[in-house]
Amino acid sequence: MNIFRLAGDMTHLMSILVLLLKIYATKSCSGISLKTQELYALVFLTRYLDLFTDFISVYNTVMKLVFIGSSLAIVWCMRMHRTVKRSYDGQLDTFRHYFLVAACFLSALIVHEKFTFQEIFWAFSIYLEAVAILPQLVLLQRSGNVDNLTGQYVFFLGAYRALYILNWIYRYFTEQHFSRWIACISGLVQTALYADFFYYYFISWKNNSKLQLPA
């Protein structure tokens, strides 16, 4: 474990806590894409198949349970909770995310580390996470002004993978066997997708103005 990876995991946890805060404090999920939440639940469920077979550390197991539990709770809340689901922007959240799932699964069948059930689903989860934010970014562009908590949620979600890239660079130079090219390339694509959001987020922070994404 290095400082970049720990900071990355804490930033990821922060994004989830901010999202939970927004939903429970405001009893509203306006501006949040249910499709992105569903994709993230699928990412964690397919990435952590080794949850009960490989024990790495208490930290690793606890974080996996937190990520799986929180993502399922958010999807449940947005679909079933009486008050919250009324504020869901269903008519704006129309990204065809099933195509993303199909494309990532096909890619995982072609590019993976080993042709085993666990490795193919692991590669699938890595590719899916890279594009999972797309429905959310499209929804932000369509819904005009973005409330602070939603903006912070997306910012922390993008920042965590950028910290992971620093972690991979650090591990590349400090560990001899280190090679995570699937995760690295996918992580670069994932972080690049946030580039324009980071730009507008920085502008809104600098001008102390409301976050506005151009339509």
Add this chain to the structure above:
Amino acid sequence: RSRILEKDEL
């Protein structure tokens, strides 16, 4: 190398 070493990240 065991999978535990290869996949130790979240």
